[in-house]
Amino acid sequence: MPCNLLTSPRWKAEHLGLPMPDSPHAVSVSLPLWQHNIKYEEGDPEVIGRLQAAYPRFCLHPFVRRLCHDVFGAENAGLIFPSTAAAKRAIDYVVWRGGQSARLITLADQMACGVAVDPDDFPRLREYWQHAG
Structure with a gap:
C-alpha cells in the first residue's frame, strides 16, 4: 500500500532514504534531519546507501x-x-x-x-x- 504523505509524512530519522512519493520512479527522498542533508552532500556512504531513489542526474535509477x-x-x-x-x-x-x-x-x-x-x-x-x- 503506497504511503499517503499528507497523512503520514516522512519526517522521522527512520524514514531516511525512503522515496517521495512512494513510487519506483520517485526523484525525491526523505532526508529528515539536517545532519542527513550534510552527510548526503559530503557523500557519506551510510546515508547514500540508504537512498531508495534520487534525481536521475545525481543517482542512477x-x-x-x-x-x-x-x-x-x-x-x-x-x-x-x-x-x-x-x-x-x-x-x-x-x-x-x-x-x-x-x-x-x-x-x-x-x-x-x-x-x-x-x-x-x-x-x-x-x-x-x-x-x-
Whole structure:
C-alpha cells in the first residue's frame, strides 16, 4: 500500500532514504534531519546507501543500474545513452578529461548505445552524465 504523505509524512530519522512519493520512479527522498542533508552532500556512504531513489542526474535509477549491470557486467563500468551521437559526446568528454578506456557499445539495433569504461574512468563518464543533461 503506497504511503499517503499528507497523512503520514516522512519526517522521522527512520524514514531516511525512503522515496517521495512512494513510487519506483520517485526523484525525491526523505532526508529528515539536517545532519542527513550534510552527510548526503559530503557523500557519506551510510546515508547514500540508504537512498531508495534520487534525481536521475545525481543517482542512477535502479532499473538503469540493473540494465548497466546486464550490459557491462559486474567487473566493468558503463552507462547507457539514448543515441550514438550522445554516446560519442560522452566518449569525447572522457578522453578530454584524460580517460583512456572509453569505448562505444551498440545496443538494440542502435536504438541506444552504451559507453564502457574501466572502473578508473567511470568518475569521468559519470561527470558527463550528470552535467550534460
